Amino acid sequence: MRNTNRDAQDSTPQDLEGQNPINSASGRETLNVPDQDRPKSDITMRSAAASDLLTLGSQTRLIELFPMAAYAVRAPDGVIAWYNSRAAELWGRVPAIDDTDERFCGAYKLYHADGTHMAHCDTPVALALETGASVHEQEVIIEKPDGSRVTVSVHIDPIRDRDGSIVGVVNFFHDIHERKQAERTTSRLAAIVDSSDDAIVSKSLDGIITSWNKSAERLFGYAAEEAIGQHITLIVPPGRQSEEVAILERLRRGERVEHFETVRVRKNGTTLNVSLSISPVRDAAGRVVGASKVARDVTERKRVERAVAEQARLLDLSFDAIFVRDPADRITYWNNGAKQLYGYTSEEALGRVSHELLRTKFPEALDCITGRLNRDRRWTGELIHKRKDGSQLVVASRWALDQRDHGSAYSLLETNSDITQQKESEKALKESELAARLLRLQDEERRRIARELHDGVGQLLAAMSMNVSKVKEETSKLSHDAARCVEENSNMIEQISADIRTMSYLFHPPLLDELGLESALKWYVKGFADRSKIAAKLEVPVDLGRLPKDHEMCLFRLVQECLTNIHRHSESSTALVRLWRTPGEIRMEVSDEGRGIQQEIQSKIASGKSAGVGLRGMRERVKQFDGTLEIHSNGKGASILVTLPLTQEAVPHDQSNAHDAEDQYRSQAM
Ligand SMILES: Nc1ncnc2c1ncn2[C@@H]1O[C@H](COP(=O)(O)OP(=O)(O)OP(=O)(O)O)[C@@H](O)[C@H]1O
Ligand SMILES: [Mg+2]
Numbered sequence: 247m248r249n250t251n252r253d254a255q256d257s258t259p260q261d262l263e264g265q266n267p268i269n270s271a272s273g274r275e276t277l278n279v280p281d282q283d284r285p286k287s288d289i290t291m292r293s294a295a296a297s298d299l300l301t302l303g304s305q306t307r308l309i310e311l312f313p314m315a316a317y318a319v320r321a322p323d324g325v326i327a328w329y330n331s332r333a334a335e336l337w338g339r340v341p342a343i344d345d346t347d348e349r350f351c352g353a354y355k356l357y358h359a360d361g362t363h364m365a366h367c368d369t370p371v372a373l374a375l376e377t378g379a380s381v382h383e384q385e386v387i388i389e390k391p392d393g394s395r396v397t398v399s400v401h402i403d404p405i406r407d408r409d410g411s412i413v414g415v416v417n418f419f420h421d422i423h424e425r426k427q428a429e430r431t432t433s434r435l436a437a438i439v440d441s442s443d444d445a446i447v448s449k450s451l452d453g454i455i456t457s458w459n460k461s462a463e464r465l466f467g468y469a470a471e472e473a474i475g476q477h478i479t480l481i482v483p484p485g486r487q488s489e490e491v492a493i494l495e496r497l498r499r500g501e502r503v504e505h506f507e508t509v510r511v512r513k514n515g516t517t518l519n520v521s522l523s524i525s526p527v528r529d530a531a532g533r534v535v536g537a538s539k540v541a542r543d544v545t546e547r548k549r550v551e552r553a554v555a556e557q558a559r560l561l562d563l564s565f566d567a568i569f570v571r572d573p574a575d576r577i578t579y580w581n582n583g584a585k586q587l588y589g590y591t592s593e594e595a596l597g598r599v600s601h602e603l604l605r606t607k608f609p610e611a612l613d614c615i616t617g618r619l620n621r622d623r624r625w626t627g628e629l630i631h632k633r634k635d636g637s638q639l640v641v642a643s644r645w646a647l648d649q650r651d652h653g654s655a656y657s658l659l660e661t662n663s664d665i666t667q668q669k670e671s672e673k674a675l676k677e678s679e680l681a682a683r684l685l686r687l688q689d690e691e692r693r694r695i696a697r698e699l700h701d702g703v704g705q706l707l708a709a710m711s712m713n714v715s716k717v718k719e720e721t722s723k724l725s726h727d728a729a730r731c732v733e734e735n736s737n738m739i740e741q742i743s744a745d746i747r748t749m750s751y752l753f754h755p756p757l758l759d760e761l762g763l764e765s766a767l768k769w770y771v772k773g774f775a776d777r778s779k780i781a782a783k784l785e786v787p788v789d790l791g792r793l794p795k796d797h798e799m800c801l802f803r804l805v806q807e808c809l810t811n812i813h814r815h816s817e818s819s820t821a822l823v824r825l826w827r828t829p830g831e832i833r834m835e836v837s838d839e840g841r842g843i844q845q846e847i848q849s850k851i852a853s854g855k856s857a858g859v860g861l862r863g864m865r866e867r868v869k870q871f872d873g874t875l876e877i878h879s880n881g882k883g884a885s886i887l888v889t890l891p892l893t894q895e896a897v898p899h900d901q902s903n904a905h906d907a908e909d910q911y912r913s914q915a916m
Contacts, residue, residue: 302328718732
């Protein structure tokens with residue numbers, strides 16, 4: 247550049263002394279005013295000054311003082327009269343003075359502002375030379391010999407002589423590349439600001455709005471013209487004015503405010519949730535002169551957040567275990583019910599594979615379940631899970647697939663209700679139903695055998711007995727041995743008949759149906775005492791009366807089992823069977839004075855683990871009537887106490903008598 251300057255100076259030997267028409271205001275004006283409009287009195291002086299512009303080339307120091315590039319051309323052919331080094335610098339070359347090959351402009355190549363080529367003979371200078379037209383602030387693009395380009399703004403005026411004839415043209419021009427660049431950047435930024443979805447607002451340090459973008463208009467409802475010049479409290483709800491004071495205070499200190507969530511008010515008075523990011527704006531000297539504020543509408547996000555929180559709260563209220571898993575079966579949500587049921591906190595459960603965490607046992611192959619789930623988008627079934635403490639539970643499980651847009655990403659909602667108790671009850675119920683059926687079948691079978699024995703074998707024996715009687719009448723005709731055999735047969739038949747009858751009665755005492763429990767028990771207890779040599783006694787109130795048939799059968803069977811147990815296990819020499827009524831109930835106790843039932847055996851009986859079926863069968867029978875069975879034992883004997891509720895129809899007495907009956911029974915028993 248220095249060289250260029252020197253070259254420019256060298257080729258224009260000039261003198262700074264003398265007149266300086268450029269600095270005269272009249273010189274400049276004269277250039278613009280057409281001849282006919284000029285006041286006559288000024289012409290001579292001005293024209294003289296103007297034509298001097300062509301000779302400025304001799305005043306090198308003066309033209310170098312110009313704050314911009316300048317050159318002049320001569321009429322009529324447009325050869326360059328002079329130029330300063332700023333011009334040479336922008337051209338990127340040093341044209342020769344008064345050279346006819348260097349006409350109108352010293353630039354290598356020229357273009358219009360729109361980028362189209364501009365021939366030297368079409369330059370504004372050539373035009374001015376020809377027509378006298380001035381051109382101010384026109385953009386021209388200069389291409390230097392090295393190919394680089396620079397945009398300049400030209401100010402071209404014709405130079406006239408005293409007669410007003412155009413003697414040349416002067417062109418003052420300057421580089422506007424940076425300004426153009428800045429303009430482009432500014433307009434690009436403005437476009438970005440305007441196209442942003444966020445409201446972008448700037449304000450001065452005293453809170454006056456200085457800019458307001460399109461989104462701000464959309465978000466707050468005020469047009470830019472309405473908002474600019476107003477105080478920022480325009481959009482601050484009354485209760486939050488102090489926020490703005492605090493924000494302005496922080497901005498003055500040069501601090502940024504980021505993602506400040508608050509509420510702002512629209513022109514129509516409605517409020518909206520916004521997230522604000524506010525930055526201080528500084529001037530060239532670094533002083534904070536205002537603030538730019540970016541406001542994002544988070545009303546919808548807030549609403550969704552609230553809805554999600556509300557849903558989570560509701561899900562937490564559920565007693566069911568509810569959790570969500572991703573396609574890899576990793577738990578992404580775990581409600582309070584799940585925590586309660588399985589014992590894992592959500593921190594422990596989140597991210598874990600649910601089947602591994604809960605050690606799931608599936609009712610069928612997981613592939614089948616997954617297949618059905620993908621087809622129906624839901625699956626229900628029973629699963630066996632393990633809690634954190636290792637205990638096992640059965641759950642009714644409901645799976646629902648949430649597959650958005652049929653893509654591969656989905657969530658699976660699993661809802662589990664604990665049905666362990668229900669399952670156990672069902673199992674127990676099934677068992678007890680089975681037991682009841684068995685007992686009923688057993689009773690029926692016993693009744694059938696009893697009848698067979700009585701009606702079949704019993705009748706045959708009776709017939710045999712009659713035949714033997716006939717033979718016995720004629721024993722005189724028999725030998726002594728034969729007569730003895732007949733006698734023995736007769737006795738044996740009697741014995742068998744008695745045994746068969748006893749057996750038949752034990753299977754199903756006919757007395758029970760005909761005369762009732764009391765008679766049947768009297769017969770049975772007496773028979774038991776005779777056979778076992780145990781002093782067995784029966785105590786019943788005088789007015790026990792009849793009970794429903796099923797109750798009587800149940801109590802008879804209980805006495806049978808209890809007395810058999812006393813005979814087999816107690817080593818007692820006594821047994822006592824007592825029956826009495828209380829309001830709405832019939833009670834029975836069978837006690838002995840033997841060694842008692844050991845605690846260990848009692849526990850086994852209570853947990854249903856006893857090998858024997860006697861007491862278990864008794865419990866089942868009692869359960870059929872919603873009754874209770876208690877086992878008492880203290881080492882000095884055992885007693886089984888049974889209580890069966892009686893429905894109103896089943897109570898043959900006036901209940902007021904029941905207490906009397908019991909008292910009566912007690913007095914008898916003492
Ligand atoms: N009166 C009693 N005195 C002492 N131990 C008894 C008495 N009654 C029952 N037990 C004990 O309770 C156990 C259970 O009795 P349960 O009637 O259920 O079975 P079982 O008599 O052993 O066999 P099953 O009745 O099936 O033939 C008996 O094995 C016995 O040890
Ligand atoms: Mg038994």
